[in-house]
Amino acid sequence: MTTTLRERKKAATREALHAAAVRLAVRNGVESLTVEAIADAATVSRRTFSNYFASKEQALLHRERTRVAMLAELIRAVPAGETLRTALVRAVEQLITEHAAHPEQDAQYWELRLHPALLPELVATYAAVEQDLTEAIAGRLPAEPAGALRAQVLAAAFLAVLRVLGQRILDRGERDARNLVDQAAGAVLDEFR
Numbered sequence: 019m020t021t022t023l024r025e026r027k028k029a030a031t032r033e034a035l036h037a038a039a040v041r042l043a044v045r046n047g048v049e050s051l052t053v054e055a056i057a058d059a060a061t062v063s064r065r066t067f068s069n070y071f072a073s074k075e076q077a078l079l080h081r082e083r084t085r086v087a088m089l090a091e092l093i094r095a096v097p098a099g100e101t102l103r104t105a106l107v108r109a110v111e112q113l114i115t116e117h118a119a120h121p122e123q124d125a126q127y128w129e130l131r132l133h134p135a136l137l138p139e140l141v142a143t144y145a146a147v148e149q150d151l152t153e154a155i156a157g158r159l160p161a162e163p164a165g166a167l168r169a170q171v172l173a174a175a176f177l178a179v180l181r182v183l184g185q186r187i188l189d190r191g192e193r194d195a196r197n198l199v200d201q202a203a204g205a206v207l208d209e210f211r
Contacts, residue, residue: 032071034062035062036078039078053068073139075136075138082143083143087146090154092113096108098158101158102158107199107200144177148174152166154173179202183199
């Protein structure tokens with residue numbers, strides 16, 4: 019997929035705003051974070067900030083939305099002959115691999131994203147991608163009368179799995195993410211057979 023110069027500039031601005039939000043929240047705390055401070059730190063105007071994000075919480079959780087949104091694409095990319103469990107595990111493995119470049123930044127980010135003030139935006143982030151994930155999962159299920167409902171329940175359950183796994187990795191320092199994802203995916207899928 020080719021991107022234009024304009025698309026690359028927009029992506030760079032969005033990432034600069036997100037990085038500034040994370041940096042400021044780590045340094046000063048989530049409570050003191052302001053849209054103005056984020057815009058200043060990213061050297062853009064308040065209006066430019068508003069073109070990219072509706073709130074400081076949205077800017078701070080941009081990485082989360084991007085990661086979760088990628089899941090559906092990665093699930094669709096797994097060959098059709100693979101099981102749903104394999105597709106889910108491979109998608110999460112790829113996400114982990116692609117975002118493992120800066121573990122120290124990830125640790126700070128994971129801690130920030132659990133701040134109580136960010137909970138409504140975190141819930142909104144997961145809700146926003148749930149439909150796309152539902153469609154990706156539905157594409158891997160056999161056609162049946164309750165298929166749409168099953169796909170929606172599996173998508174919601176898998177998003178909960180991701181949240182729990184992220185917390186376990188943060189709390190317990192577990193690094194065998196593949197094993198955790200495989201166990202969790204198995205637990206969810208086995209329960210819904």
